[in-house]
Amino acid sequence: MFTTCPHCQFLVAGDPRTGASPTDCPRCGKPLVTAGDAATASAPSLATLLNAAPSTVDREASASHAIEPETTPTSFGAPTEAATADEQADASAPHCDVAANADEAAGNDAAAPIDLSPPEPVAIDNIAVAAAAPLAARKAAGPRFLRRNRTTSVHARGARGQWAIVIALLLLLGLQVVIADRARLATQASWRPLVVSLCGLFRCDVPVWREPTAFAMLSRDVRPVPDTPGALQAQATFRNEARWAQGWPVILLTLKDADGRTLGTRALQPGDYLPEDEALTTIGPGQSAQMAVRIREPSASVVAFSFDFR
Numbered sequence: 001m002f003t004t005c006p007h008c009q010f011l012v013a014g015d016p017r018t019g020a021s022p023t024d025c026p027r028c029g030k031p032l033v034t035a036g037d038a039a040t041a042s043a044p045s046l047a048t049l050l051n052a053a054p055s056t057v058d059r060e061a062s063a064s065h066a067i068e069p070e071t072t073p074t075s076f077g078a079p080t081e082a083a084t085a086d087e088q089a090d091a092s093a094p095h096c097d098v099a100a101n102a103d104e105a106a107g108n109d110a111a112a113p114i115d116l117s118p119p120e121p122v123a124i125d126n127i128a129v130a131a132a133a134p135l136a137a138r139k140a141a142g143p144r145f146l147r148r149n150r151t152t153s154v155h156a157r158g159a160r161g162q163w164a165i166v167i168a169l170l171l172l173l174g175l176q177v178v179i180a181d182r183a184r185l186a187t188q189a190s191w192r193p194l195v196v197s198l199c200g201l202f203r204c205d206v207p208v209w210r211e212p213t214a215f216a217m218l219s220r221d222v223r224p225v226p227d228t229p230g231a232l233q234a235q236a237t238f239r240n241e242a243r244w245a246q247g248w249p250v251i252l253l254t255l256k257d258a259d260g261r262t263l264g265t266r267a268l269q270p271g272d273y274l275p276e277d278e279a280l281t282t283i284g285p286g287q288s289a290q291m292a293v294r295i296r297e298p299s300a301s302v303v304a305f306s307f308d309f310r
Contacts, residue, residue, distance in 0.1 A: 214242035264298035
C-alpha cells in the first residue's frame with residue numbers, strides 16, 4: 001500500500017507485513033499525516049452517526065420503561081411475598097422484551113446500508129407529452145388572432161343586421177336604376193316584364209311596345225271606286241302577333257306597273273285609316289283589325305300593289 005506525501009507528493013510504501021504507513025516521509029522528512037487529516041480521521045462519519053442514533057434512542061427508551069415501582073399497594077395493607085414475586089416477574093418481562101427489541105432494531109439499523117444513490121430520472125417521454133398537451137390544446141383552439149376576434153351571439157346578430165341593411169340598399173339602388181332607364185329597358189323583350197311589373201306597382205308609365213315585324217297581313221285588296229274616275233279603294237286586314245300590346249302601325253302602300261316599277265307610294269298613318277277616337281289606342285296581342293282608305297290613282301297603268309308595316 002502506498003501513501004502520497006502531502007508536502008512533496010512522493011509515494012511512500014507501507015510495511016509489507018502490517019500495512020501501516022510510516023509517520024514521516026523518507027524524502028522530505030515531514031509528517032505524512034497533517035493536522036487536518038488527523039481531524040478528519042478522528043471525526044465520526046455520517047454513516048456512523050446515523051447508525052448510532054437509533055441505538056442511543058432505543059437505550060434511553062428502554063431505560064425509561066425499565067423504571068417501575070417495586071411494590072404495588074393494596075387496599076388491605078402491605079403486599080404478600082408471593083404477590084411481590086409475581087409483580088417483579090411481570091415487571092421484568094416487559095423490560096426484557098423492550099431491551100430485546102431495542103437491540104434488534106439497533107442491529108437492523110447497523111446492518112441496513114444507507115441508500116445514497118441518485119433518484120431515478122424522470123422519463124423524457126412523459127415530460128414531452130406533458131409539454132405537448134398545452135400546445136395541442138392551443139392548436140385545437142386555433143390561432144391567437146382568431147381566438148381574440150371570435151364573435152359572440154350578439155356580434156353575430158349585429159353582423160346579420162348590417163348585411164340585411166346592405167342588401168336592402170343594393171336592391172333599392174337597382175330598383176331606381178331600372179325605373180330611371182325604363183324607356184330603354186322597355187324596348188327589350190327580356191327586361192319588359194320586369195319594367196311593366198315595377199311600373200304597375202309604383203304607378204309609372206311604360207313606353208308602348210313597338211314591333212312592326214310582329215304584324216301579320218291576313219288580306220289585302222286595291223280596286224277602282226265605281227262612278228269615281230282616278231280613285232282607288234285600298235283595303236287590308238292584319239293581326240298583332242306580338243307578346244304585348246303595341247301601337248297601331250304605319251302602313252306603307254306602294255303601287256307598281258306591269259314591269260314592277262314603282263308608280264306611287266303613300267304612308268298611311270293610324271289617323272288616316274282609323275276613327276279619331278281609336279287612333280291613340282293600342283292593338284292588343286292576338287287582336288285583328290281592318291283598314292280601308294281611298295287614294296288617287298297616279299297612273300292608268302297601275303296593275304300591282306304592296307302593303308308594308310312601319
